[in-house]
Amino acid sequence: MHTYQELISSWALKLGIYEKQEAESLVSWLFEHHLGWRRSDMLNKAEEASFPSKIFDDFERLKTGEPIQYIIGKGPFYGRDFHVSPHTLIPRNETEELVHLIIKENPTSGLRILDIGTGTGCIPISLALELDHPEVFGVDISEEALEIAAKNAEELGAKVIFSSCDILTELPEVEALDILVSNPPYIPVQEKSQMHKNVLDFEPGLALFVSNEDPLIFYRTIAEKGKQLLKPDGKLYFEINEKYGNEVAELMTNLGYFEVQVLKDLNGKDRIVVARC
Known part of the structure; x- marks a missing residue:
């Protein structure tokens, strides 16, 4: 014993x-x-x-080295358990900080919100449950991820409309948004050698990596399309690679966004960029 x-x-x-x-x-x-x-x-x-x-x-x-969240099929996020699978990223603390910021800054009722690259749906589901009667949407290129997201929304009692969209080639069929949020792929392929084995071997590369030649492709594309999707004075929130805070902020300023801010996470790393349309 x-x-x-x-x-x-x-x-x-x-x-x-x-x-x-x-x-x-x-x-x-x-x-x-x-x-x-x-x-x-x-x-x-x-x-x-x-x-x-x-x-x-x-x-x-x-x-x-397989992540325990994949082994047991769930991972915690913002006080709730979310189903995960090898087709979705495991929800992380930094993304909780992003969600918390959005909740804190946007107490208005009835906001229209879109999450691009939704994965498990942890961002839009948390916002749907924490904000005051919002209309919430989530898109992803992965049908398998969308199935997981829909399952999470149903089990957690969140009203979120999920749909398939390749953001690099398509425009989401949602407009007049108050908030656009995304935690897109942001790790250049060249950084693979610096990553932990349990991330590299098990989490979906589709949701992690971008080309070395154009590491800001998702930020630029989403910010450009955000000009069409957001209401005047609407807000765009990005989770970013800590190395590209200034570059993402400059990109957004050049596209005509204002009140652009680069915010640090609890570890003191540049992690969130916020701007108004």
Whole structure:
């Protein structure tokens, strides 16, 4: 018999690809998912022989570097759990900061909002549930991602209209928007070598990478189309690659946006650009 904490520590030692604290956090997450254990249970005792076989299978996947969100099929975002799959990015803390900013800055009722490159739908669903009776839309090029987004909206009780759109070649069929938001692909292919294996090997490249030759292609295209989609004085919010804050801001200024701001995330990195149309 071992305490839950002893089991977590011993399992974490087998996750050599992670630092000790992160490994223990991942094992704790796995135990809670399969066994219902929480940190308040850590002094209780149990035997591994009583564990369901699925937890051992999932632990083997964890050893390969596969993100735990894909293993258990869900990831947390802004206080809610969202279904994820290898066709969607895993929702991240930086994107929570983007959502929080939009909520804080836009208390008006009935706003029309479009999220481009919606993935799991975590941005538009959170906005639909947190803002005052907005009309919310989300588009993505991936049909598989749209299926996940629609499932999340249904289960979380959010009214969001999702549709397919390749933003580089098509104009979304939504207009007179108050808010346009996007967390588009923004990692140049040349930065692949600097990325963690669990991101590179498992998350969808379609949602991550842009060409080295034109890393701002999505920002420029969305900002150009935003001039047609946004109402006068409407707002455009981007999540950005920390290296391109000034470039994205300059691009938007040159396109005629005003009140352009580059904002830092909680880690002090340029992460959000906001502007008015």
